[in-house]
Amino acid sequence: MRWDRLFDDLEAQASAEWEAERAALASESERVRLSRVSLRDRLLVLRDAQAQVGAHLTGGGGVEGRVVAVGADWFAVDRGPSSVSIVPLAGLTGLRMPHADLLHSAAGHAGQALRERLDLGFVLRDLARRRVPVLVELVGGDSLTGTVDRAGADHFDLALHDLDTPRHPSAVTGFRMVPFGALAQLVVAAGDSGL
Known part of the structure; x- marks a missing residue:
């Protein structure tokens, strides 16, 4: 015993x-x-969950909304019925979200669709092709409005004009070459984003 x-x-x-x-x-x-697990992987999970986030951007700006698209080096936030923000990952200083979404996003994302491999240059070239008016917020806090004329590997050319005026030579007030590293976010009218 x-x-x-x-x-x-x-x-x-x-x-x-x-x-x-x-x-x-x-x-x-x-x-x-x-x-x-990368930040991009976590953003893909947040996109799939249609999670609401608050994105803090370099230069002190921010954007609130639902993650709607994620590319190779950018993500898009639906700001509501009127606009979408395209944010370079390099311009992000943090994301705010409910704790449950934070934990869920740590699961990571498997697989990769073609759209998820598209880089910021591709998105900007598409906006240039379609002549979509944009609001460009720079890291330093400045804002520019106009139309993307062309996009290179690490920069884009912006024809400066009022947002509510179509890009016409008489409406253009100047031109600006913008390095991707200076871009905090690019705001596009919701119907024009193509995302």
Whole structure:
């Protein structure tokens, strides 16, 4: 009888040690998995969940809304019925969201659709092709309005004019070459975004 208790005791100790070791391995495995999840992966989960976020931008600006698209180096936030903001990942200083969405986004995103590989230059070239008027907010706090004329690998050319005026040579007041690194966000009318 005493031997039975001894063996039961040893078995309980071994089981507890096994559970502790398994929990430690699972915890380490989760840390390794999380180390491979990128900000972009988390944004894709937030997009799929149609999560509301508050994006804090370089230069102190921000945008609130639902994540609607994610590309290779940018994401888009639906600001409501009137406009969409295109935000370069490099211009992001933080995201605010409910805790449940924060935890859910850590799951990461598997797979990659073609749209998710499109870079900021591709989006800007599309806006240039369609002659969409835009509001450009720069990292330094300045704002510009006009039409993207062309987009290169790391910059774009903007024809400056009022947002409510079509791009016509007589309406253009100047031109500006804008490096992608200076872009905090680009605001497009919701129907014109193409996202």
